[in-house]
Amino acid sequence: MKKLIVIFFCGSINAFAQETISLPGAINTALKNSLDIQVSRNNVEANSILNSYGVAGGLPLVTTSATNTEQVTSINQKYSDASRNAQRSNAASNSLNVNVTGSILLYNGMRVSSTKKRLAELEQQSRDYLNSQVQNIIASVMTNYYDIVRQQSYARLLSQTIEVSKQRLEITKTQQSVGLANNADIFQAQLDMNAAIQALESQQLIIQQAKTDLLTLLTLDPRDSIHVLDTFSIDKNILLDSVLNRLGFNADIIYASEQVKINELIAKETAAQRYPLIRANMGYIYNRNQNSAGFTLLNQSYGPFVGLSLSIPIYNGNAYKRQQQAAEIDTKNAELQKEILIRDYSSSVVKQYQGYMNNLKQVETEKKNYELAQQLLDLVLQRFQLRVATILDLRVAQQTLVDAGYRLINVSYAAKAAEIELKRLSNTLTF
Numbered sequence: 001m002k003k004l005i006v007i008f009f010c011g012s013i014n015a016f017a018q019e020t021i022s023l024p025g026a027i028n029t030a031l032k033n034s035l036d037i038q039v040s041r042n043n044v045e046a047n048s049i050l051n052s053y054g055v056a057g058g059l060p061l062v063t064t065s066a067t068n069t070e071q072v073t074s075i076n077q078k079y080s081d082a083s084r085n086a087q088r089s090n091a092a093s094n095s096l097n098v099n100v101t102g103s104i105l106l107y108n109g110m111r112v113s114s115t116k117k118r119l120a121e122l123e124q125q126s127r128d129y130l131n132s133q134v135q136n137i138i139a140s141v142m143t144n145y146y147d148i149v150r151q152q153s154y155a156r157l158l159s160q161t162i163e164v165s166k167q168r169l170e171i172t173k174t175q176q177s178v179g180l181a182n183n184a185d186i187f188q189a190q191l192d193m194n195a196a197i198q199a200l201e202s203q204q205l206i207i208q209q210a211k212t213d214l215l216t217l218l219t220l221d222p223r224d225s226i227h228v229l230d231t232f233s234i235d236k237n238i239l240l241d242s243v244l245n246r247l248g249f250n251a252d253i254i255y256a257s258e259q260v261k262i263n264e265l266i267a268k269e270t271a272a273q274r275y276p277l278i279r280a281n282m283g284y285i286y287n288r289n290q291n292s293a294g295f296t297l298l299n300q301s302y303g304p305f306v307g308l309s310l311s312i313p314i315y316n317g318n319a320y321k322r323q324q325q326a327a328e329i330d331t332k333n334a335e336l337q338k339e340i341l342i343r344d345y346s347s348s349v350v351k352q353y354q355g356y357m358n359n360l361k362q363v364e365t366e367k368k369n370y371e372l373a374q375q376l377l378d379l380v381l382q383r384f385q386l387r388v389a390t391i392l393d394l395r396v397a398q399q400t401l402v403d404a405g406y407r408l409i410n411v412s413y414a415a416k417a418a419e420i421e422l423k424r425l426s427n428t429l430t431f
Contacts, residue, residue, distance in 0.1 A: 020227045023145050026218060027431045030141045031134060033219035040130040047123040056115040060104040069095040093291040101283035103309075109275025110268070118265035125258040131427075132251035137217075138431060139424040143417055144214045148228045150413040151207045156230075157405040158200040161398055164377065165193035168394055171385050185391060192395065234415050236360060238422055240353045246426035247345055256338035263334045267327035273320045277311040349425055352418045359415035366408040373397075373404040 021029075031037060053059050074089045105112060169189040175181035212222045247253060286302040313320065380397040383389035423429040 019225065020229065022229060023142065023232075024431050026145055026214065026228075027138055027141050029218045029220070030137050034133075034137055035219065036133055037130070037137065040126070040133045044123070044126045044130055047119070047126045051116075051119040051123045053112070053116055056112050056119060057105060057108075058112040058116065060102055062100070062102045064100045065098070067095070067097045071095070091292050093289070095290075096288040097286070099283060099285040101281065103279045103281045106278040106280055106308075107275075108277045109272030111272030111275075114265045114268040114272065118262055118269065121258050121262045121265065125255055125262065128251050128254045128258065132255060135251060135424050135427065135429055138429050139420050141214070141217055142420050142429075142431065144210070144217055145228055146232055146413060146416050148207065148210045148214060149230055149232060150409055151203065151210050152228070152230055153409045154406070155200060155203045155207060157402060157409070158196060158203055160405075161402055162193060162196045162200060164381065164394075164398055164401075165189065165196050167381065168384065168391075169193055172391075175387070180387060188391060232416060234360070234363070234412070235419050238353070238356065238419060240350070243349050243353065243422050243426045244346060246428065247342065247349065249427040250345060250425055251427060253338065253341055253345065256334070256341050260331060260334040260338060263327065263331040267324060267331055270320065270324040270327045274313060274324075276313075277309075279309045280306075281309055282306040345425055349422065352421050352425070356415060356418035356422060359411045359418060362411040363408070363415055366404065366411055370401075370404040370408045373401040377401045 071093045072090050073093060075091050076087045169186070172181050172185045172189045176183075176186060211226055211228075214228075215222045215224055215226065282305065284302075284304050287300065289296070289299040291297055377397045377400070380389050380394050384391070384394045420429065
């Protein structure tokens with residue numbers, strides 16, 4: 001793939017030892033340490049656990065229960081045969097009931113099937129959201145990384161102007177020593193150099209803050225000292241139609257499509273509540289009642305059982321019907337949200353591509369302008385040394401170089417940022 005290589009100005013912005021971090025290293029660190037990624041992974045794991053027929057209600061349900069009751073009662077029984085009469089206080093009795101019951105769903109309007117499909121869609125949706133998080137973090141790290149490159153390039157440009165100002169000051173002092181310059185020229189040269197030094201110090205603060213932002217994105221100690229490489233390449237072969245055709249692979253749009261499916265399944269689950277419910281039941285029951293007095297001293301029964309249960313909803317104030325209608329409206333809204341997302345992303349792609357192409361053209365132009373500005377400054381500096389050019393001519397040449405350098409740096413960064421966004425939108429962002 002043909003690429004435009006952009007290499008900014010050489011030099012060093014500070015003398016402190018710093019750990020050099022490459023872009024792939026920064027991205028890997030961000031993906032490893034990202035708290036958002038960890039949350040998304042936990043959501044994927046949770047949805048994977050929930051994606052089962054048991055949660056959907058399609059597997060047999062087995063329960064057991066046991067009840068043991070001790071009771072003290074007073075008995076007063078009278079019969080036609082007076083000899084059978086009984087009267088007793090504080091008579092003890094015991095009741096023991098144990099049962100094991102199993103039931104399996106036979107029919108509920110296909111609600112279990114719809115629920116299982118919804119759980120599967122939720123799991124896949126959480127995976128696609130994780131992919132979206134990964135793409136967004138990669139894009140953020142790349143944008144922040146290259147912003148540091150841009151800010152360091154500004155600093156190198158300022159360092160270059162400081163060197164020119166030093167040469168100008170030395171030339172002016174030499175000229176003063178032979179009576180060709182005065183103190184006003186010395187003072188002006190010194191003031192210009194001091195202003196350039198202050199601008200460089202301010203730029204170094206901006207660089208430090210940009211590095212702090214990157215360290216925060218990497219979930220590292222913001223006090224760490226890092227150094228980033230000062231080169232990057234711009235991919236010149238991105239085509240608008242290719243990006244638009246790949247919008248369907250964008251994780252956010254896939255996520256929206258899955259939300260439509262989920263809402264459709266919720267509507268089916270709600271509609272299933274209006275259908276009969278049939279269950280097969282089986283189990284084993286043991287009952288034992290023992291009394292110290294009374295008509296029955298011992299009553300014990302046990303054995304298996306099997307049967308069917310049928311539940312038919314007849315009327316509940318049309319609640320299920322209204323819930324189904326509301327679920328269908330939610331599905332329509334999800335479809336509209338997806339169309340809105342596609343519309344907005346398509347518009348964003350077109351605008352980003354317009355900026356991308358414009359910046360690529362400007363990069364070539366500004367590279368030529370910067371080279372010309374360097375040649376102009378060298379020429380004016382030589383003429384100034386020979387007293388052919390004035391201080392004003394040299395200052396204009398310096399400012400011309402600074403302006404050309406700023407424009408080259410900015411359009412290069414803008415082109416790279418547009419490339420990153422286009423690849424993020426088309427789900428083709430790699431590092």
